[in-house]
Amino acid sequence: MPMIDVFAHVLPPKFLAKMVAINPKILDQFPYMKNPLLTDMAKHLVSLPAGHQQVISAVNLNPEDFVDSEQAADLCRSANEEIAAMVQNNRAIFPAGVAMLPMNNIPAALRLIDEQIVGSHELVGVQLFTQALGKPITDAAYEPIFAKLAAIGAPIWLHPVFDTAKTDNNITFSWEYELTQAMNGIVAAKYFRKYPTLKVIVHHAGAMVPFFSERIKYIQSAENYADFKAFYVDTAILGNPKALELAMDFFGNDHVLFGTDSPFGIPPVGPTAIIEQAVNAMRITASQKRQIFSDNWQQLTA
Template sequence: MKIDVFAHVLLPRFYQKMLRLDPHLPDKMPFLQNPVLTDMKSRAQYQHKDTQQIISYVNVNPEDYVEADEALKLVQEANQELLETLQAHSEQFAGGVAMLALNHMDGSLEILEKFVTQNQNIVGVQLFSRHLGQSVAAPEFAPIFETCARLEIPIWLHPVFDTRKPDNNIVFSWEYEQTQAMLEIVEAGYFRKYPNLKIIVHHAGAMVPYFAERIRHILPEEMVQDFKKFYVDTALLGNPKALELAVDYFGIEKVLFGTDAPLGILPAGPTKEIIAAIEAMALSTKEKQAIFADNWYRLLKQKGS
C-alpha cells in the first residue's frame, strides 16, 4: 500500500459555507470546480487501488474572509467534517490534516493541543507560505511552530499567492512562494529553536534542490544544514530527474510519496504519472518502498510520542 501524503479535498459542508462568503470562489480559483474535491464516492472511482491518501483542505482559508471568532468557528467545523470523512472512508484515507485560523492564535493552539493530539486520524496541521498578508515565519506565528515541535505534530507547508504581486500564475509563482517560505523558516532559526520540528513541503521542495549550490555558497553553514531538515513530497506531475535531485539534496529518508490529487492532471490527479516516475528513478526497491510508504510510517510514529 502506497501512502499519498499530500492529497486535497474541499468537503461539501465547508465549501458551501465559504461560497456564502464569496460566491465567486470557483471563478477566482477554477481548480475548485473539480468535483473529485468534494464528492468522495466519485473520488473512490478514480483512486489508485494500491494507494491511501492523507487529505488536507485546498487553500480556501476562512482567516482571509472573516474576523477571528467566525474564522475559528469555520475551521473547527471544517476539521470536524474532515474527521467524519476519514471515519466514513477509512479504506480510502490514511489520515487527515487539520486547518487553523491564524487570526485566532489561542483557538489555533487549542486545535493543536486538543483536536489534533486527541484524534488518531488527524496526523498533522497545514500551514501556508503566507498568512494574513505576512510570511508564515512572522514572529506572531511562532507559537504554532513551538507547539507543533513540542507535541510532535508534523506541519504540511503549502504555497499561496503573494497578493502584493500583480503577475501571480499557477505555473511558477507557487514554487517561488514555497521556496521563499522555506528560506524565511530557516532564517527564523526554527529548526534550531525547536529541534523536534517536522515540516513536509509540497512539490519536492520547490526550487531548493535545483539551487542547492547557491544555497551552499551564499548562506551561513547553519542555514545550509537547516534547509536539509525539511521533508518533501513527490508532487511534480512525474519528472524522475527532478525527483532524483530532491532525493540527492534532502536524502532518501526525507522524501515522501505525494501527488497533489485530484489536482494537476484531470480528472483526478497525477498518481499514475508520479508512481511511474518513482519507479523510473535509479533507486533500489527498498529505497522506492521508503518513498512510497516506509518514510511516512517512520514519521507518523513520532507524532505525539
C-alpha cells in the same frame, strides 16, 4: 505494499456550503476548486488507482481571508471535524487527515491543536501556507504554532499561495518561488534549531532548493545548509524522475515522501499514476522506492 499519498486534497462539502453562504461567488475566485473530486467522496474514491491511500488536506479556501477571527475559528473547527469524519468513514483509503487553522486567531488556533490534534487518530498535523493575511508564515505572530506543533511532534504541511503584492503571479512558477522563500524564512528564523523536533513537509519536492543547493551551500552558512536538509518533501512535480532524484540526493532517502497534489495537475483524475511511474523510473533501489511510497510516512508518524 500500500502507496501512501501524503499530499492529496479535498474540499469538505459542508464547509464549502458555509463559505458559499458567506460569499456566493467564492468559487468564481477559485475556479479550479469546482473539481467534483474535491467534494464528492464517491467519485473521489473511485478515481484512485488500486493500492493507493491518501492523507487528505483541504484546498486553500482559508476562512481568515473572508471572515472575522471568531467566525474563522468556528469554520476551521467544523471543517476539521468534517475531515476527521472522512477519515473515519474511509479508513482503508484515508489513513489520516490534516487540520486547518484560523490564522487571524492564533489563540484559537492553538486551542484547536490541543482539542483536535493531540490524541487524535484522524487528524495528525496541520496545513500552513507560505503566507497568511499578507504576512510571511514566519512572521512572529505565527511562531507559537510552530512551537506548539514541535512540542507535540505533529507535522506541518507547507503549501504555497500567491503573494498578492505581486502583479505577475502564475501557477507554473510563482508557487515554487513562494515555497522556496518560505523555506528560506524558516531556516533564517532558526526554527529547526529552536525547535529540534519540528517536522515540515514541503509540497512540490522542495521547490527550487534541490536545484540551487550549491548556491545555498556557498552563499549561506553551514548551519543554514544543514537546516535546509531538515525539511521533508513530497514528489508532487507531475513526473520528472531526474528532478526527483535530485530532491532525494539533497534531502536524503528518509525525507522524501510520495505526494501527488491530487486531484489537481493532470485532468481528469489528477497525476497519481504519472507520479507513481516517475518514482518507479528513478535510478534508486527497490528499498528506497519503498521508503518513498510508504516507509518514510510510517516513520514520520510513528
